[in-house]
Amino acid sequence: MQIHKTIKPIFVCKFQCVGPECLMTCCGRNWSITIDKKTHQKYVLSSRADIASIAKENLVLLRKGKNNYSRVKLNEKGECPFVDENKLCMIHRDLGEEALSHTCSTYPRRSTRYQDETRHTMTLSCPEVVRRVLFDPDAMLLQEQDELVAGYKTNLIGQRQSASQTQQVIHLFAWNLIQSPSGNIEENLMALAQFILCLQHVNFDLHNRFAEVEDFYEALLNELQSGKSLLSSGHLAKSNAMKYLALSVMGTNAANLSAQGSFALEGHQQIASYLDVASISDEAELEAKFDAINQQWHRLCETSCLSEPYVLRNYLLYKLYSSYFPGKNMATIMRQFYRIVLDFFYIKCILSVRSMQGEIDQQVVMKTIASLSEKTMHNTTIDARMDFAIDKINGGDDLSCLLLIG
Template identity: 80%
Template sequence: MQIHKTLKPIFVTRFQCVGPDCLISCCRGWSINIDKKTHQKYILSPHAEIAAIARENLILQRKGKSHYSSVKLNEKGECPFIDENKLCMVHRDLGEEALSHTCSTYPRSSTRFQDETRHTMTLSCPEVVRRVLFDPEAMLIQEEEALVAGYRTNLIGQRQSVSQTQQVIHLFAWNLIKSPARNIEENIMALAQFILCLQHVNFDLHNTFADVENFYEALLNDLQNGKSLMQSDNPARSNAMKYLALSVMGTCVAKDSVRDRFILEGHREIADFLNVAELSHPAELDAKFDRIHQQWQTLCEGSCLSEPHVLRNYLLYKLYSSYFPGKNTENILRQFYRIVLDFFYLKNILSVKSMQNDIDEQVVMKTIASFSEKTMHNKSIDARMDFAIDKINGGDDLSCLLLIG
């Protein structure tokens, strides 16, 4: 027997699907795989309408039991099982137990390790975004322990237990992001400095733990006392990198619109605002980015983003869902770069968007859900993002610090 932990953030336990009131439906624009058992259930359903829809719209794939067929979307890009009230006929007439694995589990997911199971939900669902960002308790972690037989922990697909070093780094990173500070960018910069400290000691916490802990506590003290950790880099270099990052994100992310065009529209608003083709002097680009920065400050002080937990919860979610820093600490800066780049892109989209219209919770929910659909549900996205970062960083992942301010 051994102890197995189950971890669930509060937002997971409080989530409820809002069905037809969802801002971006998961029943639109996506390829839906149907397992063999569910396929037969629909085809042979006693409900004539469901059976007829299934026979016409379930396209055989035969790529294994879990991908036996796929749903052909209608001319509106919607699942044909959706009725005029935007409700699922299968759920309505056959019950939740009749849903396919894909439909019954989304937006939920879990990762099982030998000694623990971590539950989460994907931010591509707008209601998950609402639960994560706008509930002060969302990222409180509930933990349960149970004694299980040793053989039950040896399951196909499970991951090896994370190392003690990874767990300690994760806890340090968590507390640095969670700490009160002048603004959330200070928390991000504190994490960057802590990563550099870890690299300096080659992640050898066994022999250098006291020094690392002292450095971590000094960072916490600076954050809590309102001391700024931001570095005054060359603005021109910083803005040139910001423009390159925005351009690359447009190519890698914004153009891949499946369910919606919200991020694509946001990216076009940035492009229209910067209007680089019409600029005659580099100082004009600097002035544009200054305006974006000022607008971001305004948002953080007087909008739905102003509560301290909102942006902090977003970053805590990122740490939790990736179990930052992951097993390969050699890639820790690249993992950090991904977090910074995502935050930077969303920050710029919301800032520019707010210059024309008020930013409310629904706009934030749709922006993050649309962005997350592009970055969390694409098998090639990791390779594409690595390629994008290599194009941005000039061979130095630490250059992501230029995107923070």
């Protein structure tokens, strides 16, 4: 027998689907809904004539294994045909939750099983998950439960090897740096960047150089909590050029992965319209526009629904938790960090520009993050796309992306 740990953040435990009240229902977002063979047969042979009729007409056979037996053919609006006029799922309404397909019954839940633990999370493409993560001060508190399991259950097909001790220690250091009180969340990001550079300097040798790493970590915590800024105000021209390049590349991804009229694409179009680079005659104009974005962001962080200090911290803690940062490959740790920075920078710019044209409330934040997460968390090529963006921004200098933090 061995001890197996189950980890669930509070937001996972508290989540409840809000059904037709959802801002962006998962039943109408042009997603691919696959049906397992058992569920397929249950629908087409249902005693409910309306459900059986819809199933026979709209379940397209794939026959790619039991769990990928068919898929739902969406209507011209990208909506599931089993959704009624009240935006309620007919399957859930008439046949009960147990009749839902695996895809529908598990979304937005996710779990990753390791040999010694299972980590539960939920995807931010669901706006209700965004609300639970950002706007609950306890959202990222972790609940842990131990259970005794037979040895053979710790070596199941598809599960991952246990995280190394080095990975777990670095994860804890990173978690505490993001969670630490500071003047603003960008200071925490810069502290984590400096900590990563320290780890690279000692070649991740925590066994022999732990005291040195711990001293550096403690110094960073002290600087954060004392209010001393870790952000550099230098290289302003290069910083603005990097920011514009980052927005251009991220916008290309948003455009390529978004349906016309989506909230993500709309947000990027607002940024492009605001910057209007084609009409800018010199660097001073671009600098003034980025200064206005920064000022608007600071106002949002002081006066909007983002003003509570836990809101943005929870968002970054979610990113660390869901990716189990830094992962097993220490050689890519800065690359993993830059993906978080790029994501945060893009959301920051979209919300800042949006707020110049209207109020930013919880619903706008929820829809913005959910819409962008839909394009990133459900796309198998996004890491490669993000890495391409990082390489383009860095341009041979591995530290250029740090300019996006300030």
